[in-house]
Amino acid sequence: MRITALAIAAACAAIAAGSTFAADPAPDDRSAARGKYLAQVGACNDCHTANYIETNGNVPEGDWLTGSAMGWQGAWGTTYPANLRLTMARLTEAQWMAQARSPRRPPMPWFNLRDMSDNDLRAMYRFIRELGPKGQRAPAAAAPGVAVDTPVIVFEPKMETAARN
Numbered sequence: 001m002r003i004t005a006l007a008i009a010a011a012c013a014a015i016a017a018g019s020t021f022a023a024d025p026a027p028d029d030r031s032a033a034r035g036k037y038l039a040q041v042g043a044c045n046d047c048h049t050a051n052y053i054e055t056n057g058n059v060p061e062g063d064w065l066t067g068s069a070m071g072w073q074g075a076w077g078t079t080y081p082a083n084l085r086l087t088m089a090r091l092t093e094a095q096w097m098a099q100a101r102s103p104r105r106p107p108m109p110w111f112n113l114r115d116m117s118d119n120d121l122r123a124m125y126r127f128i129r130e131l132g133p134k135g136q137r138a139p140a141a142a143a144p145g146v147a148v149d150t151p152v153i154v155f156e157p158k159m160e161t162a163a164r165n
């Protein structure tokens with residue numbers, strides 16, 4: 001009797017676990033919901049949404065991916081995370097697919113987009129298109145050595161003196 005009850009409980013748990021898994025987006029899912037998930041776990045908000053890192057991701061979805069005026073400065077000059085809401089608004093899905101995997105300057109991890117499946121890229125396009133255009137264009141990139149009038153994060157590897165000894 002007890003064994004049966006345990007077996008039933010285990011079966012119920014398995015069914016519950018199974019249904020949770022089934023609700024997760026499948027790799028061939030091109031939906032906007034899948035795109036939202038990819039934007040979140042793919043760290044796009046970390047750079048392309050102002051204050052996302054500073055607030056542990058506590059930025060309303062309506063403000064996501066509107067770009068940032070925080071510059072990233074290194075050997076490549078100064079770059080700004082683009083306003084992806086405006087980027088997607090001006091691109092057809094076919095145009096997005098044609099250029100989504102193009103090389104970009106640091107610190108954009110363009111190789112992460114390069115390695116995404118077509119379905120994942122389409123899902124991200126749908127999600128960002130559904131959010132709709134919002135905000136301003138990010139400041140233009142500056143060449144190395146050119147002064148900018150925004151805050152910057154300097155990408156410069158350093159070795160602390162203590163660590164060298």
Ligand code: HEC
Nearest residue numbers: 042043044047079080081082087104105106107108109141
């Ligand atoms: C570490 C910061 C960082 C992360 C993380 C990041 N980006 Fe970027 N992204 C940038 C920067 C900076 C640029 C501008 C690069 C340049 O000027 O060449 C950029 C540019 C782009 C562009 C070009 C847009 C245009 O209109 O020129 C696209 C598309 C893009 N990112 C998509 C994404 C997506 C999608 C993700 C998440 C998978 C992501 N980025 C994650 C920093 C980042």
